[in-house]
Amino acid sequence: MPEQSPTIVHDVPVNVAQQPDPYPLFERIREHGAVQRVRLNPTLEVWMVTGYDEAVSALTDPRLSSSPVAVRGLEDEMAEQERTNILMSSMVIADGDTHVRLRNLVSRAFTARRVEALAPRVQEHTDAFLDVFAGRGSADLVEEFALPLPMAVLSDLIGIPAEGQPDFAKLAVGLIMPPNTPERLAKGARARAALVEFFQPLIERRKAEPRDDLLSALCAAQAEERISDRELTAMTILLTLAGHETVASLIANGVHALLRHPEQLAALRADPELLPGAIEELLRYEGPVSRGVARFTVEDFEIAGVTIPAGEMIIVGLAAANRDPARFDRPDILDVARREVPQQLAFGHGAHFCLGAPLARMEARIAIGTLLRRFPDLTLATPDETLSRREGILRGMATLPVTFAPQRA
Template identity: 90%
Template sequence: MSEQSQTIVHDVPVNVAQQADPYPLFERIREQGVVQRVRLNPTLEVWMITGYDEAVSALTDPRLSNSPVKVNGLAEEMAHQERTNVLMASMLVADGDDHTRLRNLVSKAFTARRVDRLAPRIQEHTDAFLDAFAARGSADLVTEFALPLPMAVLSELIGIPAEGQPDFARLAVGLIMPPNTPERLAKGARARAELVEFFEPLIAARKAEPRDDLLSALCAAQAEERISDRELLSMAILLTLAGHETTASVIANGVHALLRNPEQCAVLRNDPTLLPGAIEELLRYEGPVSRGVARFTVEDFEIAGVTIPAGEMIIVGLAAANRDPARYDRPDILDVARREVPQQLAFGHGAHFCLGAPLARAEARIAIGSLLRRFPDLELATPDESLARREGILRGMATLPVTFTPQK
């Protein structure tokens, strides 16, 4: 292990996702080396990978686990989590055959072909939300568009009734997993308890009267003993939270980035054929995961000349890797016509690549394309510096007030 990597510790604050511009911090870390020791809170030091090539390597290396169970000093906390945290039964923390089994149960719902068939319905939902505020000449694109659109799509796909839905955006903190601060773990536990209370009777209803939705398909798999009761509940919660919050952030972050870069917004508006590539660029430039995704060493692990001992936590910095100057020309510049080859990592890479990425891409493409086409003079209604970001582990806007010429 390099002496420099042993001695230099950078602070990556818990609220880094809420910062207006966290990217200079990631660049300062990378300047010291693409694998560095960082501090996430006063008691938690981990390793962080900020290089693109190194991130891709780590995300495909079988020596790194998704499960925090074997992290040094966490035995007592993890025993508690395995008893009480329903997401510990999800593919979020699964490896190997268990991960493959759980992923295969739902992967058909998110294929590119299935998403293509959903596109007309996504467009219908999009048009309905835009119609609702078109005549007003103003809107909050977070609460009136970016948040409700993916929830409407997911509700139909998974089979979640519109009536009696909890506030899934508020309950996204249920995704918080160890290691973390006791306060944040407790907040996540309260959110999960509320979600369990919502989903348990819904699952019972689908077992009694199956429908043509993903939840019914999972219930059928449980009846065939391909998935346990706890795994079924965990899957329903994970798909809803991750699919909703991530896509809402992609849409809101993308619109915000375009409105902050009006010349790029004009390029995209004038040439809609650029839209698919522009979505990839927006994901690279301002994706929904700021700090990164966690992996855990089950044996000594060497990367970029640094040896990380077994039982350590690694943060694979997706946002940092997406702005690595070794892979991208002018990485801090938004360019909707960017032609570079490297695939952005906003949705991860490898076996745990985001299952819902095709759906999120389609929703973002339809939502942003429709918004720009419908409201050609769309602009921010308040100074950019006054806008706040959502609390939580993902990077998303808390509010995005805009104005435009009212439409009848």
């Protein structure tokens, strides 16, 4: 393990998710030690974990909280956030019994059996979206495939009407922007208010006329006082956000990575049974969460020889950990046949491990597998260096123009 140098402050720019290759930056930080002080903007310095073993430890340690209320100097701001930010009532920042209660309310919807039961419907959606542009010979796989597919799946699962899907997709953009400027904070606040307004009528309809969907189940739980009105709305927004942008980025990033590595694409075409493992490798190599997830120290916390005081913020660098050479052989190489034991951390770890991971894996497996099978000559339509990534804290492609031989209907 390299010698720790926590007195060095490393700059991690707010647009790190949009950079063509942020991984050398993470490696330079890790060279000074697995836990380092980093500067996210001119006024915010936090700690960052870049080592795989240390990330696993941080994600499972009860001395770290998912709630920012413990951060020193932010007490007044956090009180205001709890009052005005609906997502402060969601399970993503809850701990202990509250987190368990909220998670249990939706966990049954994401069991392996329930997810696999959705597979035929996901295949139907996938085929339908591909049919739209199959005869054209070209497409933007972000706008025409990667973004609408998970929204259609969520519509089936949660119960979002088809006519409301475009509105939700537009509103959701405001919530994935880095909240580092007053303008973006204001945009996020407007987006949250609009999403509450978007979901409230739908929630009321499901209370009056339940259906076989997750939203109706949550409304039933609210009637039994197992979840408050505010928690119900927060849960609905959170599940839709988490299941839309992240899955869209997984699909687009995965296809982009394969097109940039034709030898790996050829290996996957030659042996389709590699696909489940290839999805794990694509998550490790270019997952949707670039900078990492936040945790907060509720007491003095020692990790990798560094003592972090109570009331501090830690960024657990999932992407950095997934490229840790101490854990992965040739970590910067994409290998769809990789057979290493370590689990990639793109979905997190521990109590807050992504609840929708089985669904995301299944969607990516069907989407990418079907795309490669139907379009054997798929290729990038523009030079790779001209492509850009979506704004926000997630790492995803803004566009992915491709060409292929047109297919007859």
